[in-house]
Amino acid sequence: MTARAAQADGDPASDYLLSQQAFVSPNARVSSSDTMQLLALLTAARERGYTIRVAVIQSRYDLGAVTVLDKKPRLYARFLSQELRFIYKKRLLVVMPNGYGIANGGRPVPAEQAVLDRLSPAGTLDGGALVAAAVTALRALTAHAGVPIAVTRSSGDNTTRNRIAAACAVAVLLLLLAGGWTYGRRRARQRT
16 A cells, blocks of 8 residues: 555555554655665664564544644654554654654553653654654664664665665566567467
8 A cells, every 4th residue: 555545544644554664745756765674674673573563643634533633742642653563563663854653452552652752853844854764763763672773874874775676687688588488489380
C-alpha cells in the first residue's frame, strides 16, 4: 500500500504502519537516500532485537481526521499505537516538527520519552530535516536500549544499488530465457 492510498482513511499512518516500518508524509518530498537510511536503521535495529515503527508527520494534513492531535506528538503516538495494537504491539515513534512521542501497545514509555525529550526537534516542515530527526531519535533510543546502531548513508545507498543491480540481472536473465524459449519453439515449428 502506498502512502497516497493510505490517505483515503481517517488516519493515513495507521493503515500504512500495519504492514510497513515507516510512514513518511507523502507531502514531505524526502529524497530516496534519506528514506533508505531511515529504513536501513529500522531494519538494523529490528535485527538486533529493538523493534520500532516510525511515523514522520509533517503537518496536520498527514493526520487525516485526527487533526486535533497536530503538534501533539506524545498524544498522537499513544493514539496511533492504540490503533495498531491488534496487529503491531511494539514501540512506535512519532516525529513532528515540534517534537517526538513514543508509545508501546498504546501506553506511554516514560524512560524512552525522557531520551527523546533531550533531543532537539526538527523545528521545520522540511521533509529531509524531519527524517534526519527521526534517524537521530532512533539512534538515541537504540543506544539507550544498549543496541547502538551505526548505519551510514553510503551503506544504504550501496544496499539500494545492490538491489537495483540484482533486479536488473534477474530481468536480463528472464529476457534471455524467454528469448531462448521462443527461439527453440520457432526452430521446432520449422522442422515440422
